[in-house]
Amino acid sequence: QVQLRESGPGLVKPSQTLSLTCTVSGDSISRVSTYWNWIRQPAGKGLEWVGRVFSNGITNYSPSLKSRLSISLDTSNNQFSLRLNSVTAADTAVYFCARDLGVTETLSWFDTWGQGILVTVSS
């Protein structure tokens, strides 16, 4: 059974860097054609796709976050990570990691999600 688990600080100061890790069990992040995604959800609001990393390390980012965002793989620990620079209160949200099995050649749906981690940006 595939499981994803987010970890990282729950509180980040404005202008600093938000760093989260998603640990994958039951699957390999190096599996061909699989995409590993970050999605966020402000409290009481809808879902926003943040970005993703392919099993070979290639990334795609939301244009609205691209200038501040980095997503990477750590194959030795079967993890992938998110770094978001220069955060503001608008970045406060529950951050989910999720798997996309790459059924299409471009984008597809998310079949497995982590439980999510609340990150608050506040001084």
Added chain:
Amino acid sequence: DIVMTQSPDSLAVSLGGRATINCKSSQNIFYRSNSKNYLAWYQQKPGQPPQLLIYWASTRESGVPDRYSGSGSGTDFTLTISSLQAEDVAVYYCQQYYTSPITFGQGTRLEIK
């Protein structure tokens, strides 16, 4: 970006009744080369992550009860829950994966009347 608009924002349906949730995309998400609509539906219960219900607009994910069905094509899509059960209370989201960035609808809250 493709804008996904759901309607209604919330609805209340009696137990055993039928719930219908609509999702409209700001541009066509039907890909002619494979005749598929690039749309998924999710269910999110309080304090939980979203759970995949349907992809390709009408294909149920494994393990999803057959009272859930998806329909539509092009820009207009529907999620139907027949014979509503208490455990169906949740927020439902549509998602397009036709083009980047992936976008979601704003969500529809389903309650029991």
